[in-house]
Amino acid sequence: MKDVNALIDPHRDRFLSELLTLLSFPSVSNDADRKDDVCRTASWLSSHLRGIGLQSEVMATAGHPVVFAQRLERADLPTVLVYGHYDVQPVDPLDEWLSPPFAPEIRDGKIFARGATDDKGQAFAHVAAIDALLRSEERLPVNIKLLIEGEEEIGSPSLHPFLTAHKDLLAADLVVVSDTSMFAADTPSLCYGLRGLVYCEVHVQGPTKDLHSGQFGGAVENPINALATIIAGLKDKDHRITIPGFYDDVRELPADERAALSHLPGTAEELRKQLGVPRLAGEAGYDENEWRWTRPTLDVNGIWGGFMGAGAKTVIPARAGAKISMRIVPNQDPEKIARLFEEHVVRLCPPTVRLTVLQAHSAPWALLPRDHPAMSAARTAVRIGFGKEPVLTLEGGSIPVVQAFEEVLGLRTLLIGFGLPDDGAHSPNEKLDLDHFYRGIATVAALYRELGGAGR
Amino acid sequence: MKDVNALIDPHRDRFLSELLTLLSFPSVSNDADRKDDVCRTASWLSSHLRGIGLQSEVMATAGHPVVFAQRLERADLPTVLVYGHYDVQPVDPLDEWLSPPFAPEIRDGKIFARGATDDKGQAFAHVAAIDALLRSEERLPVNIKLLIEGEEEIGSPSLHPFLTAHKDLLAADLVVVSDTSMFAADTPSLCYGLRGLVYCEVHVQGPTKDLHSGQFGGAVENPINALATIIAGLKDKDHRITIPGFYDDVRELPADERAALSHLPGTAEELRKQLGVPRLAGEAGYDENEWRWTRPTLDVNGIWGGFMGAGAKTVIPARAGAKISMRIVPNQDPEKIARLFEEHVVRLCPPTVRLTVLQAHSAPWALLPRDHPAMSAARTAVRIGFGKEPVLTLEGGSIPVVQAFEEVLGLRTLLIGFGLPDDGAHSPNEKLDLDHFYRGIATVAALYRELGGAGR
Numbered sequence: 001m002k003d004v005n006a007l008i009d010p011h012r013d014r015f016l017s018e019l020l021t022l023l024s025f026p027s028v029s030n031d032a033d034r035k036d037d038v039c040r041t042a043s044w045l046s047s048h049l050r051g052i053g054l055q056s057e058v059m060a061t062a063g064h065p066v067v068f069a070q071r072l073e074r075a076d077l078p079t080v081l082v083y084g085h086y087d088v089q090p091v092d093p094l095d096e097w098l099s100p101p102f103a104p105e106i107r108d109g110k111i112f113a114r115g116a117t118d119d120k121g122q123a124f125a126h127v128a129a130i131d132a133l134l135r136s137e138e139r140l141p142v143n144i145k146l147l148i149e150g151e152e153e154i155g156s157p158s159l160h161p162f163l164t165a166h167k168d169l170l171a172a173d174l175v176v177v178s179d180t181s182m183f184a185a186d187t188p189s190l191c192y193g194l195r196g197l198v199y200c201e202v203h204v205q206g207p208t209k210d211l212h213s214g215q216f217g218g219a220v221e222n223p224i225n226a227l228a229t230i231i232a233g234l235k236d237k238d239h240r241i242t243i244p245g246f247y248d249d250v251r252e253l254p255a256d257e258r259a260a261l262s263h264l265p266g267t268a269e270e271l272r273k274q275l276g277v278p279r280l281a282g283e284a285g286y287d288e289n290e291w292r293w294t295r296p297t298l299d300v301n302g303i304w305g306g307f308m309g310a311g312a313k314t315v316i317p318a319r320a321g322a323k324i325s326m327r328i329v330p331n332q333d334p335e336k337i338a339r340l341f342e343e344h345v346v347r348l349c350p351p352t353v354r355l356t357v358l359q360a361h362s363a364p365w366a367l368l369p370r371d372h373p374a375m376s377a378a379r380t381a382v383r384i385g386f387g388k389e390p391v392l393t394l395e396g397g398s399i400p401v402v403q404a405f406e407e408v409l410g411l412r413t414l415l416i417g418f419g420l421p422d423d424g425a426h427s428p429n430e431k432l433d434l435d436h437f438y439r440g441i442a443t444v445a446a447l448y449r450e451l452g453g454a455g456r
Numbered sequence: 457m458k459d460v461n462a463l464i465d466p467h468r469d470r471f472l473s474e475l476l477t478l479l480s481f482p483s484v485s486n487d488a489d490r491k492d493d494v495c496r497t498a499s500w501l502s503s504h505l506r507g508i509g510l511q512s513e514v515m516a517t518a519g520h521p522v523v524f525a526q527r528l529e530r531a532d533l534p535t536v537l538v539y540g541h542y543d544v545q546p547v548d549p550l551d552e553w554l555s556p557p558f559a560p561e562i563r564d565g566k567i568f569a570r571g572a573t574d575d576k577g578q579a580f581a582h583v584a585a586i587d588a589l590l591r592s593e594e595r596l597p598v599n600i601k602l603l604i605e606g607e608e609e610i611g612s613p614s615l616h617p618f619l620t621a622h623k624d625l626l627a628a629d630l631v632v633v634s635d636t637s638m639f640a641a642d643t644p645s646l647c648y649g650l651r652g653l654v655y656c657e658v659h660v661q662g663p664t665k666d667l668h669s670g671q672f673g674g675a676v677e678n679p680i681n682a683l684a685t686i687i688a689g690l691k692d693k694d695h696r697i698t699i700p701g702f703y704d705d706v707r708e709l710p711a712d713e714r715a716a717l718s719h720l721p722g723t724a725e726e727l728r729k730q731l732g733v734p735r736l737a738g739e740a741g742y743d744e745n746e747w748r749w750t751r752p753t754l755d756v757n758g759i760w761g762g763f764m765g766a767g768a769k770t771v772i773p774a775r776a777g778a779k780i781s782m783r784i785v786p787n788q789d790p791e792k793i794a795r796l797f798e799e800h801v802v803r804l805c806p807p808t809v810r811l812t813v814l815q816a817h818s819a820p821w822a823l824l825p826r827d828h829p830a831m832s833a834a835r836t837a838v839r840i841g842f843g844k845e846p847v848l849t850l851e852g853g854s855i856p857v858v859q860a861f862e863e864v865l866g867l868r869t870l871l872i873g874f875g876l877p878d879d880g881a882h883s884p885n886e887k888l889d890l891d892h893f894y895r896g897i898a899t900v901a902a903l904y905r906e907l908g909g910a911g912r
Contacts, residue, residue: 195670199768208732213755214651214853217783218695219727219747221737224756224778225691231681232688237806239674271675276664281677281808291675299669300680301771306758307779312655312816314781314853315757322680323763325770327673350693352737360768397670397770 001454004384004445007132012438015128016111018048019437022086022120023104023113029064029087029154038064038150041086045127045148052131054146059166061158064150068169071130072143077452079143081172081411083401084123084179085152088115089426096428109434116432117423122178123148125418125437129444141452145172152179156401163408174374174451175405178440180417181425183393185433187265188386190378191415193394194402195293195327196365198338199301202230202345203321205354210306211316221352223320224305231322233348234298239283241298241326243344246337251330253294257370261289264391293394296337297327323360327396334362363398366406366413374414377450382416385443416447457910460840460901463588468894471584472567474504475893478542478576479560479569485520485543486610494520494606497542501583501604508587510602515622517614520606524625527586528599533908535599537628537867539857540579540635541608544571545882552884565890572888573879578634579604581874581896589901597908601628608635612857619864630830630907631861634896636873637881639849641889643721644842646834647871649850650858651749651783652821654794655757658686658801659777661810666762667772677808679776680761687778689804690754695739697754697782699800702793707786709750713826717745720847749850752793753783779816783852790818819854822862822869830870833906838872841899872903 008015025041028034042058042065049056049069056069064087072079091101091114099105104113111121126146133140147170151158163170183189206223207216236242253261268288272280282291305320307313328337342357349355368375370392382390395415402413418440424430464471481497484490498514498521505512505525512525520543528535547557547570555561560569567577582602589596603626607614619626639645662679663672692698709717724744728736738747761776763769784793798813805811824831826848838846851871858869874896880886 197670197770199770206733211731212853213753213757213781214653214783214851216731216748217753217755217852218751219736219738219744220731220733221735222755224759225687225754228684228687228756228759231684235681275667275672275676277662277676277808278810279677279808280675281806282675288675292672295674297669297673298681299673299678299772300684300762301669301769302762302764302773303680303684303759303776304764306756308758308760312779312781313757314653314655316755317758320759323768325669325768327670350737352733352735354734395670396673397668 002136004442007136007445008438008441011128011132011135015441016434019111019121019124020104022124023111023115024102026102027087027115027150028090029151030090038087042067042150045086049127049146052127053134054130054144061162063158066150066162067146067148069146070144071140073140074143077141077143078174079145079172080448080451081145081147081170081175082126083175083177083405084126084148085119085150086123086148087150087153088120089118089153093428098429106434110431111434111437112429112431114430116430117419118425118430119152119179121432121437122418122440125178125440126444128441129448132441133445133448141449141454144448145170152401156404159401160404160408163404167409170409172409172411175411175413176447177402177413177415178417178444180415181419181421181423182417183391184265185420188382188388188390189393190375190382190390191393191395192370192375193293193330193367194365194398195329195396196332196334196363197325197398198328198334198341198362199323199325199360200338200341201321201323201358201360202227203319203356203358204230204349205319205356207316207318209318213314213316216316220316221350222316223353224317226350226353227303227305227320227322229350230345230348231300231324234344239281241296243340245340246296249331249333250296253290258290260392261293262287264289264393292396294329296329296332298324300324328365330365330367332365334364338362363400363403364406366402368412368414374412374451377447378414378416380450381443381447384446385439416443418443458592460898463592463901464584464894464897467584467588467591471897472890475567475577475580476560478580479567479571480558482558483543483571483606484546485607486546494543498523498606501542505583505602508583509590510586510600517618519614522606522618523602523604525602526600527596529596530599533597533599534630535601535628536904536907537601537603537626537631538582539631539633539861540582540604541575541606542579542604543606543609544576545574545609549884554885562890566887567890567893568885568887570886572886573875574881574886575608575635577888577893578874578896581634581893582900584897585900585904588897589904597905597910600904601626608857612860615857616860616864619860623865626865628865628867631867631869632903633857633869633871634873634900636871637875637877637879638873639847640721641876644838644844644846645849646831646838646846647849647851648826648831649749649786649823650821650854651785651852652788652790652819653781653854654784654790654797654818655779655781655816656794656797657777657779657814657816658683659775659812659814660686660805661775661812663772663774665774669770669772672772676772677806678772679809680773682806682809683759683761683776683778685806686801686804687756687780690800695737697752699796701796702752705787705789706752709746714746716848717749718743720745720849748852750785752785752788754780756780784821786821786823788821790820794818819856819859820862822858824868824870830868830907833903834870834872836906837899837903840902841895872899874899
């Protein structure tokens with residue numbers, strides 16, 4: 001069995017040339033004028049997948065189509081569902097691009113184009129790895145299914161229905177997604193968990209209409225004051241959330257996991273400087289990585305009420321509102337947290353106003369335990385592809401598609417990204433390091449082997 | 457000496473006809489297209505004042521002109537400075553008027569026209585009283601100065617400079633203003649005090665730019681949460697303001713004054729229903745009139761921060777802000793209160809954010825003690841004009857011109873209004889009850905006599 005790098009070497013120029021072709025399609029999913037371009041991208045990709053030896057078709061959705069492809073080798077091999085997206089962000093501001101966003105240009109060992117890292121370049125690493133494996137060995141070490149959608153940059157509105165409608169077609173053992181960044185160029189990394197989200201709105205209604213604060217001030221509750229009292233009652237001075245029961249199900253990290261996180265590059269002072277705050281503000285007893293990745297949070301994302309213009313208006317507004325969200329972690333249950341939140345808000349609300357709590361939406365957390373076989377396989381694969389043991393990180397945010405795979409297909413997701421934090425995913429001059437493209441292909445090929453048991 | 461009603465009777469039709477002429481001028485001060493109409497109104501009024509026996513001139517300001525008139529009888533008589541305004545509010549929505557706003561119409565004993573009550577009708581009651589007194593007695597019981605401005609409805613921007621520039625011309629013993637409403641048609645009233653105002657803005661700056669609440673939530677203070685904590689720390693559950701020293705200088709009302717206020721018509725339950733709140737919210741130990749008139753307040757007039765649109769955005773905003781104002785009462789000092797507020801906000805602000813407190817503006821409270829000679833004169837005058845002892849009330853708001861007279865001329869102001877709460881001062885179908893117009897003239901004539909010592 002050839003070394004994955006030896007497998008890829010003969011095709012480096014071709015893979016690059018094919019990626020440049022893919023990058024030249026202006027598949028901007030939020031632009032109605034680009035609808036045909038989006039469809040042409042899907043057709044090219046599906047046709048290319050057929051060309052390298054997969055079954056593939058372009059499948060319609062209510063929005064932009066999905067490219068689906070598969071190659072099922074043997075029933076006893078695990079099945080990997082690779083997710084990616086061929087649509088891209090808009091290109092504004094266009095005049096800040098040094099080369100046209102859809103005329104890919106290579107400068108200093110980097111490919112500059114819209115979609116280079118997010119996500120055409122990373123998704124195509126899978127296509128190239130499959131291609132290389134098939135050319136060399138005429139078979140794949142796992143059963144492969146590819147789902148490459150065209151609406152990720154507009155929030156994947158059709159993905160959930162698509163998964164629901166094609167559960168059997170998409171049946172697999174694991175989802176693999178390459179659409180994230182590594183810690184740094186010299187620090188390959190794997191992300192093994194995401195926080196979930198519970199997002200609510202709190203509306204406080206005071207008097208039936210806005211009142212003059214001179215005429216009625218002192219006799220009636222001001223809904224903004226009441227809302228502030230509610231919000232202030234949700235956290236204490238030590239940055240702990242005061243909702244009763246909120247922390248009950250929070251997984252405490254084992255000592256070795258805490259130690260591993262604490263040894264990651266970067267310091268709290270660097271983070272403080274990056275954010276430009278006078279002081280960081282996190283729970284006592286935890287460090288800055290735990291604050292962002294493993295501890296639950298509560299943040300007001302928006303607040304409004306009364307007069308917001310310039311100058312002075314002496315109004316007691318009829319109503320005020322706030323959007324309040326919580327990041328949840330293993331093993332918190334979104335529905336339980338939403339209920340505890342609402343109960344506490346009701347308790348905090350003075351009886352002098354009327355309260356409405358709306359549950360906007362929620363998303364579960366995700367965790368692929370560090371000793372999960374897929375994580376072990378991925379660590380080996382990165383070591384082979386990047387020549388270095390990856391560090392293990394988490395993400396404080398949520399990735400909706402990961403939650404969709406969990407919810408609809410019951411599948412866990414391995415996040416194995418090859419981008420870099422400075423790739424400019426949604427900015428002008430988006431790029432992908434050529435070195436990371438090739439190492440990504442090798443890593444993916446190694447990953448398939450590991451997952452299929454062929455690596456050992 | 458003739459009874460004031462006998463004095464006025466012969467001229468009732470003429471006074472009405474003159475008021476209708478005054479009301480027919482479309483002197484909308486905020487409408488640039490009406491600038492000539494505003495000036496023509498001033499000219500007509502000044503000319504009319506000369507016609508009845510006063511010295512009068514139209515005096516230029518940076519904006520609309522002031523009509524000034526005077527008649528100085530004798531150095532040993534007190535000098536009364538009557539303030540009013542000849543400009544009016546816009547008329548929108550025009551299609552809701554039953555008769556054209558500048559074609560005054562009398563229906564059911566009421567004059568319908570823009571400015572009928574606010575303030576042409578009430579200001580003209582003074583002109584008519586002077587006219588009647590001069591026709592009957594060829595002299596006035598006091599020295600009279602009239603200052604009728606044309607910018608009240610746009611915030612009197614030229615008044616302060618005008619007072620400052622003409623201190624000697626305007627020197628007087630008392631200001632009298634008829635531009636307010638009585639308690640009810642069957643309850644004539646006099647207002648003997650106003651609350652003042654301290655208006656501030658509080659700005660909280662967190663990170664240098666908006667952050668993703670997933671990536672950084674838990675490690676950094678959210679400026680909206682910090683602002684809510686500050687606001688919640690300004691009042692307690694018993695609706696008391698918690699700023700140290702805030703109540704130190706608050707005048708406690710003598711028992712008889714409290715009793716008088718508590719006997720006014722109206723109940724807390726009526727107020728609650730009017731405002732549409734589940735429960736009123738005022739300081740324990742005080743009733744609803746004290747809450748609105750004699751106790752200081754703190755209200756958030758506006759708040760903003762983060763994402764206010766529809767849907768969910770998971771942002772930790774870089775900044776948040778609020779407009780917060782306090783109604784102040786005798787003997788609180790606006791500057792001291794502003795300082796105490798700022799000091800307390802600084803104390804309440806967590807060290808994890810940056811704080812800015814802006815003092816927007818302030819206005820002193822005003823009080824004409826119930827036993828002040830002008831109040832006694834006014835009570836007698838209302839008793840004569842309306843046939844009933846007036847109740848004494850206060851206003852929870854501020855009247856900027858009253859503060860200007862206090863600050864620039866060092867003069868106290870008697871508020872003696874003849875309007876009614878349902879006059880619709882800034883609404884379509886503004887009206888003035890004819891009965892109140894005539895009773896107002898009689899009251900003013902009696903007031904002048906009382907103030908000049910001629911009533912006794």
